[in-house]
Amino acid sequence: MASNQGVPLFIDDKRFGAYLSPVKSQRIFLTGASSGIGAATARLLAQKGHRLILISRDLSAMKTWAESFENNQVLVHEGDTTDAESMRLAAQEMMDRWGGIDVCIPNAGVGVFSPLSEAKLSDWHRMVDVNIKGVLNSIHACLDALLENKGQVIQIGSVAARSVFPNSGVYCATKHAVLALSESLRIEFRDRLAVTTINPGAVNTAFIDQTTNTELRESYRPTFDQGMAPDFIADAILLAIESKGRGIFSEMTVRPDLR
Numbered sequence: 001m002a003s004n005q006g007v008p009l010f011i012d013d014k015r016f017g018a019y020l021s022p023v024k025s026q027r028i029f030l031t032g033a034s035s036g037i038g039a040a041t042a043r044l045l046a047q048k049g050h051r052l053i054l055i056s057r058d059l060s061a062m063k064t065w066a067e068s069f070e071n072n073q074v075l076v077h078e079g080d081t082t083d084a085e086s087m088r089l090a091a092q093e094m095m096d097r098w099g100g101i102d103v104c105i106p107n108a109g110v111g112v113f114s115p116l117s118e119a120k121l122s123d124w125h126r127m128v129d130v131n132i133k134g135v136l137n138s139i140h141a142c143l144d145a146l147l148e149n150k151g152q153v154i155q156i157g158s159v160a161a162r163s164v165f166p167n168s169g170v171y172c173a174t175k176h177a178v179l180a181l182s183e184s185l186r187i188e189f190r191d192r193l194a195v196t197t198i199n200p201g202a203v204n205t206a207f208i209d210q211t212t213n214t215e216l217r218e219s220y221r222p223t224f225d226q227g228m229a230p231d232f233i234a235d236a237i238l239l240a241i242e243s244k245g246r247g248i249f250s251e252m253t254v255r256p257d258l259r
């Protein structure tokens with residue numbers, strides 16, 4: 001098959017042993033891969049034999065790990081998702097190396113909590129730029145190749161995509177936009193694209209550190225500290241990928257188990 005030139009349909013490498021994924025090695029575009037949910041997802045998907053391009057502004061912590069994989073299984077692309085040209089180049093690198101793209105996971109996102117009355121326009125713009133424009137740039141860069149391969153978009157929404165919480169009005173607005181975009185893709189391309197939105201509650205990552213209002217940040221911190229491990233969101237992403245051909249998880253809400 002032209003789109004898999006030189007690459008076996010199933011990675012038959014003893015290193016992966018019993019962990020081998022039941023679906024063929026997917027070619028995955030993943031943003032926000034330097035930390036939290038993205039980093040956990042990169043590790044799990046690579047362990048399962050998938051091919052990945054990892055995208056973030058600073059991938060120094062992931063480079064040595066990525067290079068430990070043979071046959072360029074894990075590529076790194078340092079870039080800002082708000083730069084459409086950079087996302088196009090990352091997608092082009094996948095086309096050049098692997099001949100196609102199967103899955104796009106535009107995970108990079110920021111949340112800066114503050115009441116709207118604080119009116120920090122630069123924070124509002126950053127959330128819109130990364131959470132909406134960055135997602136659009138990523139999907140736009142991959143879309144033709146995804147449609148060609150009957151591929152998949154896995155979006156990281158939030159419980160804030162379905163509900164509105166105090167002190168996070170603009171973040172909630174951006175995540176509502178993410179969900180609306182997912183639904184649009186699903187409706188328009190239902191015979192050529194699988195679309196999944198994963199809506200996590202609190203996850204224990206560096207996410208809360210973006211909030212500059214010290215009082216708010218420290219009042220929220222225990223909620224995030226008790227949140228899900230990012231590995232759990234990676235598990236949900238893997239489930240969405242491995243359901244290929246059997247059904248589509250179009251929306252998954254995952255919350256901390258507080259029992």
Ligand SMILES: NC(=O)c1ccc[n+]([C@@H]2O[C@H](COP(=O)([O-])OP(=O)(O)OC[C@H]3O[C@@H](n4cnc5c(N)ncnc54)[C@H](OP(=O)(O)O)[C@@H]3O)[C@@H](O)[C@H]2O)c1
Nearest residue numbers: 032034035036037056057058080081109202203205206207
């Ligand atoms: N943590 C939670 O409780 C939670 C809950 C629901 C949804 N989410 C969503 O989950 C996603 C991942 O968040 P996380 O919790 O894993 O947070 P995180 O640990 O802060 O990771 C955020 C990632 O996004 C990347 N990033 C930020 N701005 C970027 C840009 N302009 N260009 C490229 N990469 C950029 C960061 O990398 P660089 O700084 O190296 O660029 C980092 O890898 C986000 O969409 C977030 O909204 C998180």
